Amino acid sequence: MSKGPGWAALEELRREVIPEILKAFPEGVRELPTPFEIPQLQAEPGQIRPLAQWLKARGFNMLLDLSAVDYYPHRQGDGRFEVVYHFFAWPQLWKLRVRVPVGGERPEVDSLSDLWPNANPAEREVWDQFGIRFRGHPNLTRILNPDDFEGHPLRKDFPLRGHRDLITDIPLAERNPYQPIKE
């Protein structure tokens, strides 16, 4: 292991800040053990917004990354997806991962886009790729795929190839039932 200020900072985070977080959120937030350096927490979907506000006030001024993982078919139903947040505190050099299990018919979690401006595009990407909604997001539209794309490609039940027919005998005018033809 190389020597660097960041690794010591992560130890400090684990030693001092994590107990504080667990004390402030006795319900719904717990620490997940990991053999790697960055400490990780698991939070209930309802807790992520208060937790994020708490973290921001505690010095985590950068939302490093926001993404999601689909665990289907290993996990189904309520905990099918996990929204993964990476927070970073400058200049303390703390990095913290928070994993929020979501699922159900209409997976939804609170938006953080008013706390960090870069949560806005990242949440749009998660909506685009996984179909997870963000409550309170000002502009939850597709960001990578075209607006008329069907489905959410990073879901595990979305096939790599052939999610729609390339050759079909349905006439062009009837092919897309989702949007009426304009012009």
Place this chain on the structure above:
Amino acid sequence: MIRMGLKDELQQEVAGQAQDRMTLSVGPHHPATHGVLRLVLELEGETIVKATPEHGFLHTGIEKTAEHLTWQQAITVLDRMDYLSPLSNNLGYSLAVEKLLGIEVPPKAVWTRVLLAELQRISSHLVYFGTGGMDVGAMTPIFLAFDIREMILDIFEEVAGSRLHQSYFRIGGLQQDLPANFNEIMRNFIKKFPERLEELKNLILENPIFIDRTKGIGKLSPEEAIAHGLTGPNLRASGVPYDVRKAFPYCDYDKFDFEVPIGKNGDCYDRMVVRMREIEESFKIVQQAFEGMPEGPFRCEDRKISLPPKAEVKQSMEALIHHFKLVSYGFDVPPGEVYQAVESARGEFAVYVVSMGTNKPWRVRVRPPSFYAVHALPAMLKNCQIADMVVVIAAADPVFGEVDR
């Protein structure tokens, strides 16, 4: 398939805005957007009041494709993301998987990785200066910069066999050993490079027209830069000395002597100066890595992870089985998740890998530094003149292969 067209979208936007404002759609096929970026600008006279980036035109589903390839094969698609510095992508991913596997990479591989990753950073920044020069109307820098970059690409060709998408860093070490003439070509490069760089530097950073076009344009305060998730040279130009190589050293970066250049004002000029000084620092690391290059194997000796030498395959039964197994099935990686950040030419390039214990990655999430840079453009472009828009985009250095993945 007919969708709501550009015309309708614009009409909607125009309907809700003040009388003296104009909405202008720039791109996606605009030569100055470094790829395919569409910017919807709201103008008051020639001043930009609001900018909305729209991207996704280069989306190729790389993260999805990687989930369907074996661990070692996924390297090849990750190359195609940040196509100006593919070795940094390779490096981040390989380090993440090696961490999950819990294997040690031999010192020669580690130092070669450092050397080539720094060369890659230099070559990426050279493209930045070449095309950035074109964006402010100077034709000469691109010839000088690409001439120097050519020397670096020649080194890559000798070492890895290809110039752009090398896929040279593999899980467990390197794809092949360094070539026999490596010392010779590196000495040649180290001898020629400083002089050529000086020429480019004088042409750009001391050019009064260049300074006039870039100074005070697209300012971001340190707080804003942090809030927008900017990393790398864009963040350091705002005066925040965060560098993954210093803060969270990987690959023995703590053994190298280099500085982290920072800017003061956070404007376009500082973004360029920081990158130019970064080239010099990278060159220092390249020299140190070349001089201190250890001897030894170039990939880990674990036959369950790296291929056996071809000569051994022809002699030994076990080696043949290992070869066959690695090529057809790959290897299983213990379950877990790891977040590995490396400092690429564009900032903190990080890979969040989830393994479920199979021979394919369950999820490869890439933290794209230029994705966040593109979405910081509205903050940079606010109250800029429209003529400066091109400069701001060029100075932020987005690569759309990585933004859209």
